[in-house]
Amino acid sequence: GAHPARHGILANSRFQPGRERPEWFWYRDALRLPTLYDRAREAGLSSASLFWPSAGRSGQRWVLPEILPGRWKMSLAWRALCAGTPLFLLDMLRRYGSLLRGLDRYHLDNFTAAAAAHLARSGQADLLLVHLLDLDAVRHREGFQGPAIRRTLEEQDRRLGRILEAALRPDGWARTAFVVFGDHAFLDVHTAVNLNTALARAGLLTLDGRGRCRGWLAWANTAEGSAHLYLRDREDRSLRRRVKRWLDELRSDPGHGIEEVYRGAALRRLGLGRDIDFVLEARPGFYFSPLLRLEVSEPAPAGRRACHGYRPNREGYTSLLLAAGAGVRDGAELEEMSILDLGPTLAALLGLTLPDADGQARGELLAAGEGNG
Ligand SMILES: [Zn+2]
Structure with a gap:
């Protein structure tokens, strides 16, 4: 409730x-x-x-x-x-x-x-x-x-x-x-967007030789239809600006399936509170995955045809x-x-x-x- x-x-x-x-x-x-x-x-x-x-x-x-x-x-x-x-x-x-x-x-x-x-x-x-x-x-x-x-x-x-x-x-x-x-x-999906892979590409997290996370400045916890982006140091304003710029860039490419980025007061209005820095909402057809892969966007695997975790008041x-x-x-x-x-x-x-x-x-x-x- x-x-x-x-x-x-x-x-x-x-x-x-x-x-x-x-x-x-x-x-x-x-x-x-x-x-x-x-x-x-x-x-x-x-x-x-x-x-x-x-x-x-x-x-x-x-x-x-x-x-x-x-x-x-x-x-x-x-x-x-x-x-x-x-x-x-x-x-x-x-x-x-x-x-x-x-x-x-x-x-x-x-x-x-x-x-x-x-x-x-x-x-x-x-x-x-x-x-x-x-x-x-x-x-x-x-x-x-x-x-x-x-x-x-x-x-x-x-x-x-x-x-x-x-x-x-x-x-x-x-x-x-x-x-x-x-x-x-549920919404049907065709494309997975591996957000932590994108963060690794942007240098916001580092991988070891086997492709596993070794350190992070930002990390995405995903709920499929949406994702929660956390900053390692929430007081670091230059990191916040860097992540914001990176998100704007990522969002400008429709292949990444980002419909909306919420932060600050918008997060509080959504009832998501102050613990998260950025929340991403996926476009229909896309879902967010936490996996560290080779590609940022890839076809949804067999066995993943629909997802949830989108904003509850979607049409x-x-x-x-x-x-x-x-x-x-x-x-x-x-x-x-x-x-x-x-x-x-x-x-x-x-x-x-x-x-x-x-x-x-x-x-x-x-x-x-x-x-x-
Ligand atoms: Zn489920």
């Missing part, structure tokens, strides 16, 4: 200059504001997070943490055990582990849905947060409307149906609200929200809603508030009497 400047998470990946594949924010301590599940716990409600972002070590009663580097490693299993609730994780693996095929997202979602249905059937969790991943993976791979999207949506529908059926078993709709939403849209760049059940107004339709309103609206369904949120509970979605705290 809050802008990134206030909750502290600006992109999937952490700012780790020199690392081409930085870690993601897997853990609760990255968030500077109380979350929905924190507020639930304060109110004496129990909660579960299944692959919910940044919920590792969050102290909820049931946690399958989202800790998902590129490939399966033993250390990953160990980190997941430490950051989640070990007994629950082991119990779910014992019951449903045969559904997994490494970290393949299709099978992982089947596992997550089975675990969610298990919890929902028990009726013990007051708040159940579930993050399904396969639709995101398939859209990245095939494009926004790729050939397998319909089938993937049908699989998603089947999993949601399974969770819903289990959730309705204890009490029916009387005490259950079911909300489905996406946290971002046509929207996701969806569906809600039904206890506390939800029957037949309500919203033309548009900010993602900032999502947290407060979910809180209202639980009879809670999120005082630190920038968004507001959307009364049009709530049955009379809800949302008063």
Whole structure:
């Protein structure tokens, strides 16, 4: 419910200059504001997070943490055990582990849905947060409307149906609200722009003989549709001027796909705060990559047909929200809603508030009497 400047998470990946594949924010301590599940716990409600972002070590009663580097490693299993609730994780693996095929997202979602249905059937969790991943993976791979999207949506529908059926078993709709939403849209891409490669060419970072980063004056942490450019010494005004000139030059060549460069007050208006010096927005068709390569711009690799991380208020760049059940107004339709309103609206369904949120509970979605705290 809050802008990134206030909750502290600006992109999937952490700012780790020199690392081409930085870690993601897997853990609760990255968030500077109380979350929905924190507020639930304060109110004496129990909660579960299944692959919910940044919920590792969050102290909820049931946690399958989202800790998902590129490939399966033993250390990953160990980190997941430490950051989640070990007994629950082991119990779910014992019951449903045969559904997994490494970290393949299709099978992982089947596992997550089975675990969610298990919890929902028990009726013990007051708040159940579930993050399904396969639709995101398939859209990245095939494009926004790729050939397998319909089938993937049908699989998603089947999993949601399974969770819903289990959730309705204890009490029916009387005490259950079911909300489905996406946290971002996608734009199809054809070109990757390797910003740190461009910085290396401009002498703003240095490489060793094997093409790895050895030192940096500026570094780009990328979110695909946008990128955050950090200066090593923020007080160095000549460096700032140099980077600004370099950015103007880079932007003047349409092959680099830079639509906009934001800085200063513009960043604060976007809710991105004061921690970053420059934010770059990509043009449609382009995305930013942190990789150190030979070319600055290159065709998007096979398996990268669509990306996200663009400015959320781009034209046509929207996701969806569906809600039904206890506390939800029957037949309500919203033309548009900010993602900032999502947290407060979910809180209202639980009879809670999120005082630190920038968004507001959307009364049009709530049955009379809800949302008063
Ligand atoms: Zn994604």
